[in-house]
Amino acid sequence: MATNISFILNGDEISYEVKDHWTLSHLLREEMGLIGTKEGCGNGECGACTVIVDKLAVNSCLYLAIEVEGKIVETIEGLASTSGALHPIQQSFVKNGGIQCGFCSPGMIMSSKALLDKNPDANHEEIKHALAGNICRCTGYVQILESVEAVKNMGGQNE
Amino acid sequence: MSDYAIIGKRMPRVDSRAKVMGKAKFTADLKLPGMLVGKIKRSPYAHARILNIDTSKAEALPGVKSVVTGKDTEGVKWGVFAYTRDQEFIQTQKVRYIGDEVAGVAAVDEETALKALDLIEVTYEELPAVFDSMEAMASETELIHGDFPNNINVHVNIDTGNVDENFKKAHYIREDTFVAPEESYFQAEPYAIVARFDHEDCLEIWCPNGGPHMKSKPLSNAFKIPLHKVKVRKIAIGGAFGGRSEICPVDYICALLAKKTKKPVRIQFTREENTIATRQGHAMITTHKTGVDKDGRVLARETTCYMDGGAYSSTGPIATSVPFLSMEQAYRMGSVRYNGYRIYTNKPIRGMIRTHGRGFAAGLDTQLDMIAEHIGIDPVEIRLRNSRQPGEYTSTKSYVDSCAMDETIHKAVEKSRFKEKWGKLPPLHGIGIGTNSVQTGFPMGIRGGSQSFIKFNEDGEATVMSGVVDNGQGNDNMLVQIAAEELGLLPEDIHLVSADTETTSSDPGSYSQVSTFVGGHAVKIAAQNCRAKLFKVASKVLKVSPDKLVAQNRLIFVRDDPEKSIPIKKVVRISLLNFNSVNAEGGYWPKVDMKREWVKNPYGQMCEAFSFGTTIVEVKVDPNTGQVEVLEATAAQDVGYALNPLVLEGQFEGSIAMGGQGGMLTEYHEWNGGRCINPTMLDYKLPLACDMPPKINNIIVESVDPKGPYGAKEAGMSIAMSAAQAYSAAVSNAIGVYMDSFPLTPDKILAAIKSKES
Numbered sequence: 001m002a003t004n005i006s007f008i009l010n011g012d013e014i015s016y017e018v019k020d021h022w023t024l025s026h027l028l029r030e031e032m033g034l035i036g037t038k039e040g041c042g043n044g045e046c047g048a049c050t051v052i053v054d055k056l057a058v059n060s061c062l063y064l065a066i067e068v069e070g071k072i073v074e075t076i077e078g079l080a081s082t083s084g085a086l087h088p089i090q091q092s093f094v095k096n097g098g099i100q101c102g103f104c105s106p107g108m109i110m111s112s113k114a115l116l117d118k119n120p121d122a123n124h125e126e127i128k129h130a131l132a133g134n135i136c137r138c139t140g141y142v143q144i145l146e147s148v149e150a151v152k153n154m155g156g157q158n159e
Numbered sequence: 160m161s162d163y164a165i166i167g168k169r170m171p172r173v174d175s176r177a178k179v180m181g182k183a184k185f186t187a188d189l190k191l192p193g194m195l196v197g198k199i200k201r202s203p204y205a206h207a208r209i210l211n212i213d214t215s216k217a218e219a220l221p222g223v224k225s226v227v228t229g230k231d232t233e234g235v236k237w238g239v240f241a242y243t244r245d246q247e248f249i250q251t252q253k254v255r256y257i258g259d260e261v262a263g264v265a266a267v268d269e270e271t272a273l274k275a276l277d278l279i280e281v282t283y284e285e286l287p288a289v290f291d292s293m294e295a296m297a298s299e300t301e302l303i304h305g306d307f308p309n310n311i312n313v314h315v316n317i318d319t320g321n322v323d324e325n326f327k328k329a330h331y332i333r334e335d336t337f338v339a340p341e342e343s344y345f346q347a348e349p350y351a352i353v354a355r356f357d358h359e360d361c362l363e364i365w366c367p368n369g370g371p372h373m374k375s376k377p378l379s380n381a382f383k384i385p386l387h388k389v390k391v392r393k394i395a396i397g398g399a400f401g402g403r404s405e406i407c408p409v410d411y412i413c414a415l416l417a418k419k420t421k422k423p424v425r426i427q428f429t430r431e432e433n434t435i436a437t438r439q440g441h442a443m444i445t446t447h448k449t450g451v452d453k454d455g456r457v458l459a460r461e462t463t464c465y466m467d468g469g470a471y472s473s474t475g476p477i478a479t480s481v482p483f484l485s486m487e488q489a490y491r492m493g494s495v496r497y498n499g500y501r502i503y504t505n506k507p508i509r510g511m512i513r514t515h516g517r518g519f520a521a522g523l524d525t526q527l528d529m530i531a532e533h534i535g536i537d538p539v540e541i542r543l544r545n546s547r548q549p550g551e552y553t554s555t556k557s558y559v560d561s562c563a564m565d566e567t568i569h570k571a572v573e574k575s576r577f578k579e580k581w582g583k584l585p586p587l588h589g590i591g592i593g594t595n596s597v598q599t600g601f602p603m604g605i606r607g608g609s610q611s612f613i614k615f616n617e618d619g620e621a622t623v624m625s626g627v628v629d630n631g632q633g634n635d636n637m638l639v640q641i642a643a644e645e646l647g648l649l650p651e652d653i654h655l656v657s658a659d660t661e662t663t664s665s666d667p668g669s670y671s672q673v674s675t676f677v678g679g680h681a682v683k684i685a686a687q688n689c690r691a692k693l694f695k696v697a698s699k700v701l702k703v704s705p706d707k708l709v710a711q712n713r714l715i716f717v718r719d720d721p722e723k724s725i726p727i728k729k730v731v732r733i734s735l736l737n738f739n740s741v742n743a744e745g746g747y748w749p750k751v752d753m754k755r756e757w758v759k760n761p762y763g764q765m766c767e768a769f770s771f772g773t774t775i776v777e778v779k780v781d782p783n784t785g786q787v788e789v790l791e792a793t794a795a796q797d798v799g800y801a802l803n804p805l806v807l808e809g810q811f812e813g814s815i816a817m818g819g820q821g822g823m824l825t826e827y828h829e830w831n832g833g834r835c836i837n838p839t840m841l842d843y844k845l846p847l848a849c850d851m852p853p854k855i856n857n858i859i860v861e862s863v864d865p866k867g868p869y870g871a872k873e874a875g876m877s878i879a880m881s882a883a884q885a886y887s888a889a890v891s892n893a894i895g896v897y898m899d900s901f902p903l904t905p906d907k908i909l910a911a912i913k914s915k916e917s
């Protein structure tokens with residue numbers, strides 16, 4: 001079974017023929033080639049596949065593609081400007097060592113964005129809570145948390 | 160202290176921009192034209208004889224392009240050493256653990272490949288299985304490998320002599336046993352591999368690896384093709400922690416499917432497969448018997464360790480030795496006898512892992528705390544009385560040059576205010592200390608050295624070639640920093656070509672903490688050689704001798720007269736116009752004892768430098784739930800020289816998370832017979848952001864090793880070991896019971912509190 005769906009992806013209107021059993025991560029990665037969204041488990045456990053749907057951070061490996069009909073989807077590919085200027089959260093992760101292997105990074109950054117879009121002054125506890133669904137095996141989270149905290153002082157400007 | 164322009168600076172990593180943008184490509188992100196999906200048929204039994212495999216139905220399924228079984232492997236076997244080749248790439252006779260490979264399929268899509276797996280009919284005759292190393296040694300049923308009596312796979316025996324005599328002289332002796340089950344790596348990226356044979360019949364592969372040259376050689380052997388025909392390509396890697404060190408059967412199976420179908424094939428492991436069918440950490444039962452003099456100095460020690468090795472050898476001889484070696488490096492011992500046994504069981508295969516055995520190291524340090532209490536000194540004092548000193552030899556005859564172990568103890572003690580807190584904390588609060596020492600490399604014979612090539616392009620930028628691989632720890636950045644420093648360029652002027660076996664020379668790989676010491680060193684020497692060529696040309700233009708010149712910030716200038724300068728780009732162009740290319744090579748081979756061998760001759764120089772460190776942790780235990788709250792962690796590590804503090808701190812904190820927070824409190828595998836029942840990230844409890852200590856103090860100690868590049872040694876693995884010890888010591892201190900079974904889960908803590916009360 002296939003269904004034609006329309007949605008907004010990183011600001012662009014998209015219409016796509018999707019099979020009903022496809023997950024959003026499958027649609028993004030395998031069909032549309034947006035490989036920035038990672039898959040670390042496919043079971044909703046690691047958060048590597050986090051994207052934002054209608055302002056909410058979701059695990060795209062658990063989210064059916066047909067469910068994004070009429071919704072607004074943001075992925076890591078949509079963060080930097082077309083000229084390549086990094087989003088403040090991305091800048092902060094680079095500057096503060098928030099990445100090591102980088103496999104968790106797109107998911108971490110999308111979870112952080114969903115939080116900061118809603119609550120730009122999020123405190124340390126709120127940040128930890130928002131990232132509780134994103135596993136990082138490399139960093140011990142310290143530099144990741146510092147990266148998110150530091151965004152507050154950057155004035156929300158692109159690089 | 161330094162005049163370095165780039166080395167020693169908090170420099171954001173060169174690979175981070177691509178990673179934050181989601182542009183870095185990992186293996187599962189690769190899509191090649193015509194690529195097929197590969198899947199593996201695995202054994203449902205822990206121990207069984209294969210009577211028949213019928214693949215006809217699977218082969219007849221539309222969309223299936225190839226099915227391979229052990230018949231197609233020509234009997235080739237894998238093992239890291241010639242004497243440990245015990246694993247067929249696809250089993251033909253027996254399966255030895257739940258998950259053992261019995262067949263591989265390549266199909267047009269995942270659904271078809273999965274359907275085909277179900278259509279492969281394997282007839283087994285089940286055999287009695289053993290899941291415990293002690294039972295395996297005593298077992299009278301069919302051996303897991305016929306040629307290994309008592310299922311003993313590896314026996315490492317080290318004896319410095321005088322052990323029994325010294326025990327007789329001891330003032331106090333105690334013997335304690337410590338146990339810990341298996342742990343796993345849980346790299347963020349599940350294992351994946353893409354393989355194809357190109358138009359010249361070269362095998363091209365992409366996969367997470369601890370060293371591309373460690374993959375290419377066994378694959379060239381297995382396929383009986385020359386080494387240059389195996390091209391392991393560079394790809395972003397989502398963590399290793401010791402678990403990507405060797406080739407695994409799927410590498411071979413994927414390549415075989417690619418060969419048969421003449422198409423690229425991609426195999427992506429599920430999270431469960433990554434846990435079960437790559438490697439795990441060994442379960443360990445360790446007995447330390449230690450005799451000390453009246454001041455607490457160790458006169459004699461006897462350590463016996465039984466390691467559950469699972470179904471095959473893997474890195475067995477190394478894994479059986481490293482826990483002991485780390486101990487003998489960290490502490491002086493009058494005399495020591497070690498017997499390490501790695502036992503086959505019908506469980507997944509065990510390899511090397513960052514902590515190298517909680518039951519071993521944490522046990523040793525716990526026992527030191529017990530001894531200290533008995534003779535009336537504190538945990539810091541007993542460590543200072545036994546700590547490794549520079550200029551000494553280890554028990555197995557490795558010379559220790561730079562060593563700031565004592566400085567790490569003093570600095571960690573001071574920062575954590577250990578002395579003020581020890582014995583004075585409120586009930587159920589505790590503080591504990593652990594130390595570590597890690598080697599920078601192993602004697603690896605022909606593959607022990609690394610070589611680098613550098614070429615200048617006419618625009619004044621340089622291409623650096625190195626076999627070093629980046630598993631996520633920042634090796635690429637390390638190489639770029641070194642090259643930029645030596646060549647006088649900026650990091651963005653360096654184009655790195657690395658971890659590709661076609662274009663780079665052999666390198667030992669990144670899994671023995673050797674990347675900076677050996678691979679970084681090679682780049683440094685190559686860059687110095689290249690700079691010498693630039694200086695020769697520049698000295699003619701500037702009319703000063705080359706030894707008066709400095710290269711920095713894209714310029715070559717006179718040290719005492721910096722106004723006199725010439726752009727590097729111009730020097731390159733002058734050189735080219737005079738028919739002289741600007742390129743150079745450099746190599747580094749550590750001076751180790753090539754006769755040293757893990758089992759046959761475990762004595763002699765192991766590597767050129769060792770790192771040393773101390774971790775202190777303060778905790779609070781909830782007596783109602785058994786939960787541990789970590790209040791503060793402090794890690795002081797003698798890294799030799801800090802090439803990039805930003806990267807180092809990330810390694811420190813990651814080590815606290817993996818070795819301490821996860822490794823000592825929550826992480827372990829649970830089993831039902833041979834079946835791992837917590838292979839996923841939900842059931843195996845990895846630390847989350849909210850679990851981490853609110854405060855981690857990183858203290859970089861620099862002993863400036865005379866042989867290391869800029870004096871650098873190691874920093875990636877060590878702290879995970881001392882963090883495990885510090886966590887366990889702190890909990891023991893909080894509840895007043897020395898814990899001997901790790902990790903310290905709430906049930907064990909509650910039971911210990913209860914046993915103390917009654």
Ligand code: FES
Pocket residue numbers: 038039040041042043044045046047048049050059060061062
């Ligand atoms: S891949 Fe979606 S949560 Fe892990």
Ligand code: FES
Pocket residue numbers: 098099100101102103104105135136137138139347397398631
């Ligand atoms: S950086 Fe490797 S998992 Fe987070």
